[in-house]
Amino acid sequence: MVQDKKYAFYLGCIMPNRYPAIEKSTRYVMEKLGYELLDMERAACCPAPGVLRSFDKEDWMVAAARNICIAEKMDVDLITVCNGCFGTLQEVNLRLHEDEALREKVNEKLKLLGDYEFKATIEVKHVAALLSIDIGPTEIQEHLVRKLNATTAIHYGCHFLKPSHVRQIDSPEDPTILEDFVEALGIKSLNFKQKYTCCGAGGGIKAAYADTSMTILSEKMKHISEVNPDFILDVCPFCHLQFESGQDWLKKNHNINYDIPVFHLSQITAYCMGMDEKYMGLQYQNNGKKYELTPIEVQAND
Amino acid sequence: MTSNTKSESINDFLKEKKKYVDISEFDSHFFDDIERRSKILTCIQCGTCSASCESGRWTALKTRIIIRKLILGDLSVLKDPDIWLCTTCYNCYERCPRDVRPTDVIIELRNYASKLGNIHPVHRKVVDYLKATGHAVPINDKIKQMRKELDMEEIPPTLYKFKDEENSDLTRYAKELFNLVPPKGEKEENKDTNKDKEKKA
Amino acid sequence: MTNSSNANNIAEIDQKSKSKEKEEPRIGVFVCHCGHNIADTVDVEKTIEEIKGLDNVVEAQHYMFMCSKQGIEMVKNSIKEKGVNRTVVASCSVTQHGPTFAKAIEEEGLNKHLHFQANIREGCSWVTSKKKRPEATKKAIKLVSGAINRARKLEEVETKQIATTKAALVIGGGIAGLRATMDLANLGIPVYLVERESSIGGHMTQLYKTFPTNECPQCSISPLTNGVASHKNVTLMTYSTVKAVEGSLGNFEVKIQTKPRYVHDNCTSCGECSANCPVEVPSEWDSGMSMRKAIYKLYPQAIPSTYVRDKKVCIECQTCVNLCPVGAVDFSMKKKMTTIKVGSIVVATGYDEYDPSEIEPYHYGQEGYEDIITQLQFERMLNPVSLTGSNILRPSDGRVPKRVVMIQCVGSRNEQVGNEYCTGVCCMFGNKNAQMIKEINPKIDVIMCYIDMRTPGIYYEEFYKKSQEKGIKFIRGRPSEIEKDPITGELSVIVEDTLSLTPMEIKTDMIILSAAMVPPKGIGPLGSKLQILRMKEGFFKEFHIKMNPTKSSKDGIFLAGAIQGPKDITQSVAQAGSAAALAAAPLVRGYIEKEMIIPLIDHSNCSICGICVTACPFGALAINDEKLELNEVACKGCGLCQPVCPTAAIQLINTREDELYDEIVGITGGITNV
Amino acid sequence: MSKEKGKRDVLAFMCAECGQGAAVTAGVARLGYSTSIKIIRVKCSGLVGPIQIMDALKNGADSVAVIGCCFQACHFFNGNFLSMHRIKLMKKLFKEMGYSDQMINHYTARAAEGETAVGDFEDAIERLLVAEKEGGTFA
Ligand SMILES: Cc1cc2nc3c(=O)[nH]c(=O)nc-3n(C[C@H](O)[C@H](O)[C@H](O)COP(=O)(O)OP(=O)(O)OC[C@H]3O[C@@H](n4cnc5c(N)ncnc54)[C@H](O)[C@@H]3O)c2cc1C
Ligand SMILES: Cc1cc2nc3c(=O)[nH]c(=O)nc-3n(C[C@H](O)[C@H](O)[C@H](O)COP(=O)(O)OP(=O)(O)OC[C@H]3O[C@@H](n4cnc5c(N)ncnc54)[C@H](O)[C@@H]3O)c2cc1C
Ligand code: SF4
Ligand code: SF4
Ligand code: SF4
Ligand code: SF4
Ligand code: SF4
Ligand code: SF4
Ligand code: SF4
Ligand code: SF4
DSSP states (O other), rough: OTTTTTTEEEEOSSHHOOOOOHHHHHHHHHHHHHHHEEOOOBBBBOOOOOOHHHHHHHHHHHHHHHHHHHHHHHHEEEESSSSHHHHHHHHHHHHHHHHHHHHHEEEEEEESSSSSOOOOOOOOEEHHHHIIIIIIIHHHTTTOSSEEEEEEEEESSTTTTTOOOOOHHSOSSOOOHHHHHHTTTTTOOOTTTTTSOOSOOOTHHHOHHHHHHHHHHHHHHHHHHHHSSSSEESSHHHHHHHHHHHHHHHHHHHHOOOOOOOOHHHHHHHHHOOGGGGOGGGGGGGTTTTOOOOOEEEEOOO | OOOOOOHHHHHHHHHHHHOOOGGGSSSTTTTTHHHHHHHHHGOOOOOHHEEEEEEEEHHHHOOHHHHHHHHOOGGGGGGGGGGGGGOOOHHHHHHHOOOOOHHHHHHHHHHHHHTTTHHHHHHHHHHHHHHHHHHHHHHHHHHHHHHHHTTTTOOOBBBGGGGTTTTTTHHHHHHOOOOOOOOTOOOOHHHHHHHHOOOOO | OOOOHHHHHHHHHHHHHOOOOOOOEEEEEEEEOTTHHTTOOOOOOOHHHHHTTTTTTEEEEESSSTSSSSHHHHHHHHHHHHOOEEEEEEOHHHHHHHHHHOOOOHHHTTTTGGGEEEEOOOTGGGGGGGGGHHHHHHHHHHHHHHHHHHTTTTOOOEEEEEESOOOEEOOOOOOEEEEEHHHHTTTTTOEEESSSSSOOGGGGGSSSSSSSBBBBBBHHHHHHHHHHOOTTTTEEEOOEEEEEEEEEEEEEEEEEEEEEEBBBBTTOOHHHHHHOOOOHHHHHTTTTSEEEEEOOOOTTTTOOOEEEEEOOOOOOOOOHHHOTTOBOOOTOOOOOEEEEESSSEEOOOOEEEOGGSSSSSOTTTTTTTTTEEHHHHHHHHHTTTTTTOOOOOOOOTTOOSSEEEEEEESSSSSGGGGOOSSSSSHHHHHHHHHHHHHHOOOTSSSEEEEESSSOOTTTTHHHHHHHHHHHHHEEEEEEEEEETTTTOOOOOEEEEEEETEEEEEEESSSEEEEEEEEEOOOOOHHHHHHTBBBBBTEEEEEEEETTTBBOOSSTTTEOGGGGGOOHHHHHHHHHHHHHHHHHHHHHHHOEEEEEEEOOOOOTTTTOOOOOOHHHHHHOOEETTTTEEEOOTTTOOOOOOOHHTTTTTTTTTTTSSSHHHHHHHHHHHHSSSSO | OOOOOOOOOOOEEETTTTTHHHHHHHHHOOOOOOOOTTEEESSSSSOHHHHHHHHHHTTTEEOOOEEOOOOTOOOOSSSHHHHHHHHHHHHHHHHHHTTTSSEEEEEBBBBBBBHHHHHEEEEEEHHHHHHHHHOOOOO
């Protein structure tokens, strides 16, 4: 049995190395909710399900299994904050749980990387699923210090819900879990065109075919701007990066200034649970500098 | 080849012009294991995948066409840059009425293409980062500063932090994983690594 | 060497079960040369030598052509002269001359099942090279020894004549059920027609026009509905369902429950009650495209024309009771149960339209997507008495649409929803309704998104051509999603025109989904009451897809119309005629004949575990009053029940486990004499 | 302990419908096959139970093949399926008990195509050879 109320905190790449504020917020939220986050020493890239899986699926699987092994040794479930990491780790974990022959093969190669053996003992979780399903909109109310009077454009991203028969979290066509959750924080979720399409970052195209990636993002931004939200809300640092860098790109190359701030679900939740605004990292966002948070304080009910 | 007969030369000339595609040049067994995994042969060319594809709306990527070519055994798809335009968004995968799982097919194809050395230079760089730091997106000074300002550990406790240990995990990681086949130009090495791979398999 | 304890058990049972006629077996063995056919490869004389001395063998001979007159005489003589009571002929296959020798011994007064055929031609000489004569001979000896061992315990099997009840039941009053009813009734057979709804006619009466002639369906079906209702041989039981079925071919007993209509048959259909009833609800029959009252008739021409009160929505204001000029309304009516006896059953319970709300990207049935409807809803919209008065109007705001997009293959050809099959009818009704739009309002732009256009057969491709001529646009591609613009509220269909490799967003005012035909609700329980098998798609399974598509898995029960898989009206009617003919045959003849190749049950050993009951594919076994019972008529003698029984209590006659054991032993050469 | 070539006994239980039909067609077409094959005719492949299979093996048969109609074409609906599953299960048991699972096999055949039956026979013999090599036979 893995231990309760403790998680191995899987950082990945983009969150710690580009958006430390998301990491900070996640730690804050989890601690306030009474969870202990344990550091996963020597964890590496998940590795990314789009780009690195494309070169060698087997190595991709081995590298992912290595990360999971680190959490297995700690005897706790693993939690991630990124869709990409979740996509890789959850899928590999599931496949290695189900397929013994594959597990053997992977373990063979794992030996070359150090003292690692995949034992199939833990689960992989996404923080967004933990918040919106396990804790849920009702219970989170009890932990709120303030609500936020704001509107948002929610971006689920792809790998959080799809492939749905592997993830089994919510419908990929009409999901509602995040809408229900942010409503509990006082935030109104806006419906916009092509809401569930990809941000255009994944699959290695952001790196190699930036033009296409930016075109997809631009259409997305167009639809988002049509409903004029206060901010964009995502559950993945890579989408986060895409929305941020995409707006910069539009500004630089086409002189289009959307200036819509981007938040990860952890950041907003942490703020509503009382984290100091300065840790949200708004100050580092080109698009967020002008944004004023409009909190409504709530009575703490201990 | 200086001793070409006339008929040979005219054939060469006409072949370049290519009136018909000669289907016997295709290798319909090359993708047998893709077939095993995703049963592409049952695709009905309905276009649900290509209509679902956000990337395909802007580019020449048509999953449907890729699958069509695969069924015929047209290996040109391996050199086709289109297969690298998929964002792995899984829309097609979710909606295909025949359960073909086009996203998996594309990943599989990319694996094959990689084995032939068909990898974008930028992607090679990503792998270089990974091997040097354990991260596809490594940390930099600006972020270190940012982390300090946020009252966080300057360097997160990931592989990178332990890179200087003796016989470090990172060295082994870099040695064992993602050894890409070099680009076409470096033919000699290319062959060697291929052989290595074969031996391993 | 006691090899199988089980075999011993069985031997004991054997003793018990046939102690009545314990006659010593006297086996006559005859090996055929078949000219050179057998004798060139198998040493016939040697074979005879080897088996001659086996227990109970009182006659062993070989002959050039056993099937010749002389050969047959040899067999007959052995019975007459040597008292042979079991025969083994080692020659050709059982299909070729098995019956010849069976008939011969029958002529000598033996039961024909006491003959056993050993196949040493197709099974030995013809498949072995002449060079391998010794091996072939050895093999033949083994096969003949096995046959002798098997013959030793053969028992007589009787043939029974079973009288049939001259009456038939038809379940389902759609076009298929009506046709079958009419055909049976016209043959002079009394027919009970059981229909779940309050009136007959089924889906056909819901249609606006029927392809390929675009005729009025009401006009073509009403001679049948009226004809059935007034036929002297027909008992019409509407608002009724089958509750229990017992028996088998020739003699079924069926319990039928009839729901109360709360209106007696003396209703004159004047409509007074309905006109004044204060309760209005959407009409199910009109797929919600019109309203009906709490006391109502499905549609104006409905048969029977007696009104029905919907108890669930009625507020019991008594208006109808008071207004009815003939006092037909009666709230005290109760449901009633009728038991009928019939000889055969025709199942014609039709289909349901697939509910597309399962296909999430299409958003059918969701709030804000009212302008997405199904083809059946559209048929009802075109109905002259519908809410729109036969005009083509968007359900959301009643405006005339500028463009209508049809999506084909919704819920068909889709593994995700578990329906792999092509409905086969929707391409045609899609074309029909597209043409209807163009006929009613040629200004409306009609686009049909399809994967493949399936219009096979006479007049059908012509029908498709007619659509093309009317200017309907065809896009070859399956839409990936339907989207509603959150700001403008406009619907758009995302599709790739695969023929021109063009991804498209088609903005449209209205969308019609060509939903699949699926098995009707409640068909599972009906199937288990009838004890007939279903396909994985849920429809009732035909006996043989090519050779007997009309019979069900059970003798005496036949299938007609869309219940055996999606069909159009033409096909439904054709199958109904076939079902009626098959159902009538045993009733007209008056009896059925059956060889009793059935399992014998040793009740003292049966633990009533019921495993055999589930193994039997024909529903021939049942446990009643803590006793396993076999329906001899339903049993087809397949023996599937035999190997599953943990106590070997159920054994197929002449194929019992001890008999098989003997044959095995004979062949393997372990022991030849038991 | 394998027997001499050609002296093996492979008992083929064949259903009276497609199985038997295919065997007869093979004979009529004079398709040759090993004399090891000995056919026992049963009404349906689903009638052959573990007892018959074990009886055969215990009494000297080297291998057993149960041959029915093609799936979807069983004359008793699912007899062939039952049989296939039964044999799958028995194969598992055999393996667990340390015997080769190649001695018992389930096949289908088509009445009109004798080749299908002969193919089944040949496969059964091939598998028997494998079983003998593995050393997991009864003999
Ligand atoms: C939108 C649409 C348009 C179509 N247009 C055409 C067309 O133009 N031309 C054409 O040829 N075909 C058309 N068809 C097909 C046509 O509707 C069918 O072929 C035909 O109705 C099948 O008749 P049926 O008697 O088998 O079934 P049904 O018409 O479904 O009749 C079955 C009857 O059985 C009853 N029933 C069901 N279950 C039970 C039960 N358990 N107990 C008692 N009774 C029960 C039902 O109430 C019903 O009355 C169309 C189909 C659709 C969906
Ligand atoms: C290449 C091909 C492959 C097919 N494959 C399949 C398949 O796999 N599955 C399937 O379901 N269907 C298949 N079919 C269709 C199938 O052949 C027909 O559905 C079926 O044979 C029709 O049977 P029938 O009795 O109506 O006609 P026929 O088989 O044509 O029989 C008509 C008989 O009437 C005789 N006859 C004709 N005129 C006269 C006369 N004036 N007087 C007396 N006798 C006459 C003819 O000699 C013939 O014996 C196939 C058809 C073709 C062409
Ligand atoms: S960043 Fe985009 S592509 Fe990467 S995991 Fe998140 S949603 Fe998927
Ligand atoms: S959605 Fe599936 S069946 Fe349709 S074209 Fe794409 S891969 Fe083929
Ligand atoms: S997974 Fe790739 S191919 Fe499929 S829809 Fe998304 S981007 Fe297109
Ligand atoms: S119930 Fe009475 S009032 Fe109503 S239609 Fe019949 S006869 Fe008329
Ligand atoms: S009693 Fe019921 S059915 Fe009769 S008029 Fe009143 S509401 Fe209508
Ligand atoms: S008939 Fe046409 S619309 Fe219907 S399932 Fe078949 S192909 Fe699709
Ligand atoms: S022999 Fe077949 S039909 Fe008869 S009871 Fe047994 S399983 Fe049922
Ligand atoms: S399986 Fe055997 S013991 Fe069980 S009910 Fe049937 S006959 Fe009796």
